[in-house]
Amino acid sequence: MNILYVKPDEVGEKQIQVTSPEDIRHLSKVLRAKVGDKVPVSDGSEWEYVGRIEEISEDGIVLSIVDKQKHGRELSYHVELFQGVPKSPKLELIVRKSVELGASAITPVYMDRCVNKPSGREEKKLVRLQKIADEAVKQCLSPRTPIVHEYLTFNDALNIFSEFDFVIFPYENEENVTLKDFLLTEACREKKISGKIPRIAVLIGPEGGFSTDEVEKLESLGIRPVSLGKSILRTETAGPATLAMLMYAFEL
Amino acid sequence: MNILYVKPDEVGEKQIQVTSPEDIRHLSKVLRAKVGDKVPVSDGSEWEYVGRIEEISEDGIVLSIVDKQKHGRELSYHVELFQGVPKSPKLELIVRKSVELGASAITPVYMDRCVNKPSGREEKKLVRLQKIADEAVKQCLSPRTPIVHEYLTFNDALNIFSEFDFVIFPYENEENVTLKDFLLTEACREKKISGKIPRIAVLIGPEGGFSTDEVEKLESLGIRPVSLGKSILRTETAGPATLAMLMYAFEL
Structure with missing residues (x-):
C-alpha cells in the first residue's frame, strides 16, 4: 500500500489521528484502506511509522502505531x-x-x-x-x-x-x-x-x-x-x- | 533549432512545401523561423533533410533542400x-x-x-x-x-x-x-x-x-x-x- 503522509502534530505516543479531510479522503478513497490494514505513514520530516487502522470515518482516522523508525527514504542527492x-x-x-x-x-x-x-x-x-x-x-x-x-x-x-x-x-x-x-x-x-x-x-x-x-x-x-x-x-x-x-x- | 516534421508528400525533388496550417504555425510561431534560416526536417519515416527557408507566409512555407540523408534518429530499442x-x-x-x-x-x-x-x-x-x-x-x-x-x-x-x-x-x-x-x-x-x-x-x-x-x-x-x-x-x-x-x- 502507498504511504500516508501526515503532519507531525497528528502523531501521538501510541496513535496517529488523521484529521485533514484531504488525508482522510486519500486514505479511504484513493488507498482504499480498511480497519485492520497496516499503513506506512510518514510525518514528512523525520519519522516513518507503520500504523494499524483502528477507526475510520469521514471525520477522522485513528491508527495505532505498530512500528516507528527514522526516515530512510531520503534521496541520495x-x-x-x-x-x-x-x-x-x-x-x-x-x-x-x-x-x-x-x-x-x-x-x-x-x-x-x-x-x-x-x-x-x-x-x-x-x-x-x-x-x-x-x-x-x-x-x-x-x-x-x-x-x-x-x-x-x-x-x-x-x-x-x-x-x-x-x-x-x-x-x-x-x-x-x-x-x-x-x-x-x-x-x-x-x-x-x-x-x-x-x-x-x-x-x-x-x-x-x-x-x-x-x-x-x-x-x-x-x-x-x-x-x-x-x-x-x-x-x-x-x-x-x-x-x-x-x-x-x-x-x- | 528544433526539427520540422512534414508529411512525405510535401517533399519534392528540390523543395519542401509546407502546407499544413499546424506545421506553418509550428515553424513560424513556435520555432520562430525566418527566410534564410536552415531548418532540420524529418519526413517521419525514412529521410532527414536540412531545408533553407525561401518563402514564408500564412498559406505556406517553401524550403529548398540543402542536405538529405537517411534518418539516423531511430531509438536503439x-x-x-x-x-x-x-x-x-x-x-x-x-x-x-x-x-x-x-x-x-x-x-x-x-x-x-x-x-x-x-x-x-x-x-x-x-x-x-x-x-x-x-x-x-x-x-x-x-x-x-x-x-x-x-x-x-x-x-x-x-x-x-x-x-x-x-x-x-x-x-x-x-x-x-x-x-x-x-x-x-x-x-x-x-x-x-x-x-x-x-x-x-x-x-x-x-x-x-x-x-x-x-x-x-x-x-x-x-x-x-x-x-x-x-x-x-x-x-x-x-x-x-x-x-x-x-x-x-x-x-x-
Missing part, C-alpha cells in the same frame, strides 16, 4: 529545478511531476524567450504552486518539504548556481556530451568520492529554448550543456524526464 | 506502453508524454482496479488519443509513427506480452530488484548481445495499482516486478518516468 517560465498552466504540471520525481525545490525563471513576462501576479501564482507541491509530496514517501521559490530573472538564477555542486543544463543543440557522460565522467565523480549528498540544479529552458546570450552566460560560468538524447522534449517534459534520469542514475 | 486505464483525462497526458519519451505504441488496458470501466465510447476516445500521439511525435525528430491501440482487457494484454523480448513491470511492493538491476543484469544482457533492437513492453498499473490476482498472473508468466526507487509515482507519472529511464539506459 538534493535536486532543484530551475524552469524557464512556460505558458500557463504548464508550470502547475511541471511542479507536480518534478516533486514526484525528487525535486526539493522549483524556481520559475524568466528567460529571454519566455512568452509570459513578469506580470505582478507571481505572488498569487506561488501560493497555488506551493499547494500543488505540498499535495504532490504526499505521494512520494519522502521527508522533503518541497518549496516553490519566487520567480527569478535569468541573471539572478545565475548568481544562485554557485550554491550547487553542479548544474545540469540540457540543451537541444548539444550533440556530444550526454547527461550520462556528464554524470559518469565529469562533475559527479569528484562529488561522489567526497561522500557528501550532491546538490544539483537542473536548468530547463522555456518553449523557445535558451537564447544565444543565455547560453554564453552559462558557458562563461563553466556550465556546460548536456544532451538528453535524440528526442526533442517539450519544456514541460524535459524537467521531469531529467529528474527521472537522475533517479535512475543515483537511486536505482 | 522499441518500446510500447501498456497503461492501466486511469481516470480521465490522464490518458491524454500519458499518451503525449510517452510518445515524446520514445513509445512507439500505447495500449490502454482495463485492469481490476481501474475506476473507469469499459463504456462503449473507447472508439471515439481512440481517435482523439491517436491525434494527440500524432501531434506529440512532431516534436521528437523521430521516424516513429506512434499508434494508440485498442483498449484491451488485462488477460488479452497478457497474451500479447510473448511478442516482446521483455516486459518491464514497475511495482511499488518490489523492494529488491530495481529497473537498473533488471536492465543491467537480467533480461537485457542476452538481448543486447544478440544485436537486435530489443522489443520492450512497459506495463503500468492504474491509480489503485495491480491486484494480487494480476501480480500472480504476471509472475506465472515469468514477468518479474521491478522497483523504480523510493518515490511512489502516480500512474500518469510512472510510464513517462520509466520511458525516460529507458532512454537514459539505452540512448545516452
Whole structure:
C-alpha cells in the first residue's frame, strides 16, 4: 500500500489521528484502506511509522502505531529545478511531476524567450504552486518539504548556481556530451568520492529554448550543456524526464 | 533549432512545401523561423533533410533542400506502453508524454482496479488519443509513427506480452530488484548481445495499482516486478518516468 503522509502534530505516543479531510479522503478513497490494514505513514520530516487502522470515518482516522523508525527514504542527492517560465498552466504540471520525481525545490525563471513576462501576479501564482507541491509530496514517501521559490530573472538564477555542486543544463543543440557522460565522467565523480549528498540544479529552458546570450552566460560560468538524447522534449517534459534520469542514475 | 516534421508528400525533388496550417504555425510561431534560416526536417519515416527557408507566409512555407540523408534518429530499442486505464483525462497526458519519451505504441488496458470501466465510447476516445500521439511525435525528430491501440482487457494484454523480448513491470511492493538491476543484469544482457533492437513492453498499473490476482498472473508468466526507487509515482507519472529511464539506459 502507498504511504500516508501526515503532519507531525497528528502523531501521538501510541496513535496517529488523521484529521485533514484531504488525508482522510486519500486514505479511504484513493488507498482504499480498511480497519485492520497496516499503513506506512510518514510525518514528512523525520519519522516513518507503520500504523494499524483502528477507526475510520469521514471525520477522522485513528491508527495505532505498530512500528516507528527514522526516515530512510531520503534521496541520495538534493535536486532543484530551475524552469524557464512556460505558458500557463504548464508550470502547475511541471511542479507536480518534478516533486514526484525528487525535486526539493522549483524556481520559475524568466528567460529571454519566455512568452509570459513578469506580470505582478507571481505572488498569487506561488501560493497555488506551493499547494500543488505540498499535495504532490504526499505521494512520494519522502521527508522533503518541497518549496516553490519566487520567480527569478535569468541573471539572478545565475548568481544562485554557485550554491550547487553542479548544474545540469540540457540543451537541444548539444550533440556530444550526454547527461550520462556528464554524470559518469565529469562533475559527479569528484562529488561522489567526497561522500557528501550532491546538490544539483537542473536548468530547463522555456518553449523557445535558451537564447544565444543565455547560453554564453552559462558557458562563461563553466556550465556546460548536456544532451538528453535524440528526442526533442517539450519544456514541460524535459524537467521531469531529467529528474527521472537522475533517479535512475543515483537511486536505482 | 528544433526539427520540422512534414508529411512525405510535401517533399519534392528540390523543395519542401509546407502546407499544413499546424506545421506553418509550428515553424513560424513556435520555432520562430525566418527566410534564410536552415531548418532540420524529418519526413517521419525514412529521410532527414536540412531545408533553407525561401518563402514564408500564412498559406505556406517553401524550403529548398540543402542536405538529405537517411534518418539516423531511430531509438536503439522499441518500446510500447501498456497503461492501466486511469481516470480521465490522464490518458491524454500519458499518451503525449510517452510518445515524446520514445513509445512507439500505447495500449490502454482495463485492469481490476481501474475506476473507469469499459463504456462503449473507447472508439471515439481512440481517435482523439491517436491525434494527440500524432501531434506529440512532431516534436521528437523521430521516424516513429506512434499508434494508440485498442483498449484491451488485462488477460488479452497478457497474451500479447510473448511478442516482446521483455516486459518491464514497475511495482511499488518490489523492494529488491530495481529497473537498473533488471536492465543491467537480467533480461537485457542476452538481448543486447544478440544485436537486435530489443522489443520492450512497459506495463503500468492504474491509480489503485495491480491486484494480487494480476501480480500472480504476471509472475506465472515469468514477468518479474521491478522497483523504480523510493518515490511512489502516480500512474500518469510512472510510464513517462520509466520511458525516460529507458532512454537514459539505452540512448545516452
